Structure formats: C-alpha cells, structure tokens
Amino acid sequence: MVEPCQAGSPDHAPEHPQDLFVDWFAAAIAAGVTEPHAMTLSTVDADGLPDARVLILKGVTDDGAWTFAGSAQSTKGVQLGARPAAALTFHWKEQIRSIRVRGTVAQVPAPAARRDFLARGPAARTVALSAQQSSQLTDPGSFNRALSAPRQQLEEEPETVPETWRVWQLVPASVEFWQGQEDRNHLRLQYVRSGSSWEHHRLQP
Numbered sequence: 601m602v603e604p605c606q607a608g609s610p611d612h613a614p615e616h617p618q619d620l621f622v623d624w625f626a627a628a629i630a631a632g633v634t635e636p637h638a639m640t641l642s643t644v645d646a647d648g649l650p651d652a653r654v655l656i657l658k659g660v661t662d663d664g665a666w667t668f669a670g671s672a673q674s675t676k677g678v679q680l681g682a683r684p685a686a687a688l689t690f691h692w693k694e695q696i697r698s699i700r701v702r703g704t705v706a707q708v709p710a711p712a713a714r715r716d717f718l719a720r721g722p723a724a725r726t727v728a729l730s731a732q733q734s735s736q737l738t739d740p741g742s743f744n745r746a747l748s749a750p751r752q753q754l755e756e757e758p759e760t761v762p763e764t765w766r767v768w769q770l771v772p773a774s775v776e777f778w779q780g781q782e783d784r785n786h787l788r789l790q791y792v793r794s795g796s797s798w799e800h801h802r803l804q805p
C-alpha cells in the first residue's frame with residue numbers, strides 16, 4: 601500500500617501506473633469516496649473538437665488497460681471509431697485526489713463485450729436494446745411505450761445482446777496521480793510510457 605505522501609515520491613512509486621491506481625482505488629473505497637469508479641471520458645470528434653461525459657470504469661487489466669462500455673452508435677462510440685484516442689479523469693474529492701489517464705483506445709473482442717452486456721441489470725439491458733443512444737428523442741411517449749417490446753424479448757431470450765454493444769480499453773501513454781495539499785504544494789507524479797516500460801517523475805504543482 602502506498603501512503604498518500606509517498607505516492608508523490610518517485611522513490612516509492614511502483615513500476616507500473618496500474619498498480620498505483622489499484623492502490624489508490626482501494627484507498628478511495630476504504631475512505632468512503634462516493635462512486636470512485638465514475639470518471640470523465642474525453643474524446644475528440646472528427647473535426648478535433650473535444651467532448652466529454654461521465655462513464656463507469658469497468659476495470660483495469662493486469663497489463664494496464666482501463667476499460668469502459670457503451671454503444672457504438674452513441675456520440676462517444678462514433679468519435680472513438682473515427683479517432684481511437686481518449687483521456688480519463690477521476691476526481692476523488694474526499695481525498696483531494698485526481699488521476700488522469702491518456703492514450704489510445706481499442707475495442708475488446710466481442711465475447712468480452714457480450715459478457716459485459718449480460719452482466720448488466722434488466723432495466724439497463726432493456727434500454728440499451730431499444731435505444732440508439734445519443735440520437736435525437738423526438739417523441740418521449742412513444743419511446744417509453746416501445747420499451748415493452750425489448751422487455752418481452754429479454755424475458756423470452758435473456759441472452760440477447762445488441763450488435764452495437766462495445767467494451768473499449770484505453771492503453772495509456774501517460775498516467776498522472778495528483779494529491780492535493782493544504783499548502784497548495786500539490787504532489788504530482790506522472791508516468792510516461794517508454795517502449796515496453798514506464799518512466800516516472802514529479803511535476804510542478
């Protein structure tokens with residue numbers, strides 16, 4: 601376990617950023633941080649205009665990929681299709697901590713996306729089956745009424761998975777851990793990928 605102050609010190613930093621992330625995540629849960637797995641996913645559109653929204657972090661793999669899920673038809677899905685690069689931002693207010701992850705994005709193979717979808721609750725699956733996420737909602741009433749068809753479909757065929765469901769993984773080029781300090785001399789530890797390994801260093805506050 602890396603103590604908060606040690607986290608800013610390259611002398612105590614683990615070799616891989618995902619290990620420090622997992623330590624910090626466990627500490628966030630222990631500290632009662634509300635929804636530590638909620639993060640901002642930033643993307644860019646085809647014109648280079650930034651976009652951002654909140655998503656749930658699905659996990660961090662042992663080899664250091666941050667995963668998240670959604671629809672290929674959504675705005676983020678279209679943006680990631682055109683420009684497979686993104687940033688993730690976590691803010692854990694109770695601990696005065698933030699983490700930034702930047703890198704390239706790839707889709708995980710379909711069987712893993714399928715497993716992710718089937719692990720979702722019935723309401724989430726029903727809406728995902730009927731919605732073209734992020735398309736204009738012209739008639740809320742008829743959309744709500746139309747939910748009965750996918751609801752019934754899921755009762756009859758619980759293994760149904762929409763073809764558009766995706767799990768993406770972000771493979772970072774850099775990861776920054778930020779620990780706020782009362783004297784504003786904040787600790788910033790940045791990892792930068794260097795070939796098959798990582799280098800890390802402090803940043804000025």
Ligand SMILES: Cc1cc2nc3c(=O)[nH]c(=O)nc-3n(C[C@H](O)[C@H](O)[C@H](O)COP(=O)(O)O)c2cc1C
Pocket residue numbers: 635638652653654655656657668669670671674675676677733734
């Ligand atoms: C706490 C929280 C968690 C969310 N988790 C997800 C998620 O895991 N996947 C998802 O597609 N949208 C999630 N959303 C909704 C997104 O913020 C967003 O509205 C949606 O993905 C459409 O974004 P887009 O139009 O940029 O594609 C979440 C919203 C909140 C507030």
